[in-house]
Amino acid sequence: MYGTFLGIIGRLAEEKGAPYDTFPFLMMKYGKGGVADWATLCGALNGAAAAIYLVSNKPEPIVDELFGWFQLEKLPVYQPKESQLEIVPSVAKSTLCHVSVSKWCKVSKFKAFSKEREERCARLTADVTRKSVELLNQQLGGTFKPIFPTPENVKQCRSCHDRGGTLENTRGKIDCSPCHFNLGTAHKKKI
Numbered sequence: 381m382y383g384t385f386l387g388i389i390g391r392l393a394e395e396k397g398a399p400y401d402t403f404p405f406l407m408m409k410y411g412k413g414g415v416a417d418w419a420t421l422c423g424a425l426n427g428a429a430a431a432i433y434l435v436s437n438k439p440e441p442i443v444d445e446l447f448g449w450f451q452l453e454k455l456p457v458y459q460p461k462e463s464q465l466e467i468v469p470s471v472a473k474s475t476l477c478h479v480s481v482s483k484w485c486k487v488s489k490f491k492a493f494s495k496e497r498e499e500r501c502a503r504l505t506a507d508v509t510r511k512s513v514e515l516l517n518q519q520l521g522g523t524f525k526p527i528f529p530t531p532e533n534v535k536q537c538r539s540c541h542d543r544g545g546t547l548e549n550t551r552g553k554i555d556c557s558p559c560h561f562n563l564g565t566a567h568k569k570k571i
Contacts, residue, residue, distance in 0.1 A: 381409070382406075382412065383502070383506075388435075388513060419481070424507075428508050428512040429446070444553065448529075452473070455472070456469055456500055456503035470483050470486075473555055474558045474559075479558045481497065481501075483558075485497065
């Protein structure tokens with residue numbers, strides 16, 4: 381969280397000064413490891429969303445696009461020249477830290493507390509920062525066009541579980557299937 385927020389707002393602080401240079405950047409360290417290591421929302425996304433809301437007059441479409449991209453993109457892409465570590469990318473299919481890290485661990489065969497996972501998350505932070513700035517610049521330049529639609533399985537779940545649905549017992553835009561993967565026919569019969 382700290383890394384993406386500092387990468388966006390810290391850069392503005394360097395270039396523009398006030399009010400960005402007066403922000404208490406260290407407070408963003410709370411987002412480490414999905415908020416104090418609770419592995420909830422990915423810290424890189426949390427910091428990016430905070431920065432986007434700080435600088436955009438219309439932040440929600442940018443956050444939607446960023447989070448949609450994150451769920452489907454093979455990350456990390458960034459490869460620092462000075463690093464000798466080979467970091468395998470993976471597709472998170474979620475914005476949650478624990479899902480993203482678990483999927484990466486499965487693909488890479490490294491453990492969650494390895495130096496490789498630490499490097500993976502650092503590189504992923506760079507990727508999220510870059511994408512956030514690209515989207516903000518597109519919005520500022522009037523060229524922003526969202527390309528990540530709500531996935532069909534999310535629409536299907538929301539038809540019952542979201543506002544106006546027969547159950548209306550949850551809300552959100554996240555793909556349900558990584559955590560609630562075993563719903564199948566039995567779930568449909570209950571509804």
